Structures are given as structure tokens and as C-alpha cells.
Amino acid sequence: xxxxxxxxxxxxxxxxxxxxxxxxxxxxxxxxxxxxxxxxxxxxxxxxxxxxxxxxxxxxxxxxxxxxxxxxxxxxxxxxxxxxxxxx
Numbered sequence: 058x059x060x061x062x063x064x065x066x067x068x069x070x071x072x073x074x075x076x077x078x079x080x081x082x083x084x085x086x087x088x089x090x091x092x093x094x095x096x097x098x099x100x101x102x103x104x105x106x107x108x109x110x111x112x113x114x115x116x117x118x119x120x121x122x123x124x125x126x127x128x129x130x131x132x133x134x135x136x137x138x139x140x141x142x143x144x145x
């Protein structure tokens with residue numbers, strides 16, 4: 058695994074700030090951010106995702122809250138950046 062730093066919360070203090078890295082090998086994003094509070098997790102469970110899929114969060118997963126201003130650091134495929142299909 059080879060990580061590439063993408064970005065950190067602007068005007069960050071010295072520690073505990075949302076940060077994003079890219080795994081150059083797999084293309085995965087590695088995200089450090091605030092853990093979502095219980096109310097947010099419950100609301101996500103109520104909304105659900107795919108019909109029939111469990112809404113429980115497994116022990117090996119976490120629900121995080123990524124601040125909107127961190128979206129600027131998420132890489133996008135060239136087709137999306139250049140007017141590709143957004144799926145809508």
C-alpha cells in the first residue's frame with residue numbers, strides 16, 4: 058500500500074483534523090474524520106440504502122461525517138470533471 062496525501066481541513070489546528078489520503082495501489086480513499094453522532098447513525102439507518110440490506114453498522118466499519126469543504130480533495134474521474142454523466 059502506497060498512500061498519497063490529498064488534503065486536510067483548511068486552517069487546521071495541530072491535531073484531530075479531517076484528512077484524506079489515496080491508496081495508489083487500489084484507488085481507495087483513506088479518510089480520517091469525525092465519527093457521526095448516534096442521531097446521525099440512526100437517521101442513516103432509517104433512510105437505508107439498498108432494499109433488503111441490513112442497516113446495522115458492523116464492528117469492522119464506522120460511520121464518519123465528512124465536512125463539505127473536504128469534497129474538494131476527493132479525486133474525480135476525468136469524464137466526471139469534463140462533463141461526464143453524473144448518474145442523474
